[in-house]
Every structure is written in structure tokens, then in C-alpha cells.
Amino acid sequence: MGLLYTKFYIDFDEDEWKQISTDPIVFQTIKDDVTLDIEDTSHKTYKLSFKEGGKIKMLRVTGKFRLTWDDKEIL
Secondary structure (H helix, E strand, O other), rough: EEEEEEEEOOOOOOEEOOOOOOEEEEEOOOOEEEEEEEEEOOOOOEEEEEEOOEEEEEEEEEEEEEEEEEEEEEE
């Protein structure tokens, strides 16, 4: 299970992602090899590439976002 904290909201491109849940907030890829660029709270940048059907869960915690995903869904 992957885990990152970020202070920035992530924009999910509508032609690559669809929101499948609002509580918790979950986005799922609708294409293969979809990449997210994420800057964590220590200012390290990560590029995550997801398989088609891959999901990322976003939970708002005090002043930041907690992102989790299943490592099996990463390319």
C-alpha cells in the first residue's frame, strides 16, 4: 500500500480519471499508463503511473491530503 501526504489539491484530468466515491474520495483511471505528479509535504516530487482501473484514495486531514493506493495498480 502506497502512502503520501501533500499540501496541494490534485487535479484529476477528466479524460484519464473518474471519481467513483465521495466518502471516502476515490478516483479511478479510465486509461492505462496515467501519471500523477505529486509533491509531498517535504517537497519531494513523485511520479506515479497507474494501470487502467487503478485507484487513488484521497482523505483530507488537518491542512493536508492523505493519498493511498494499492502498489499492484502502479506500473
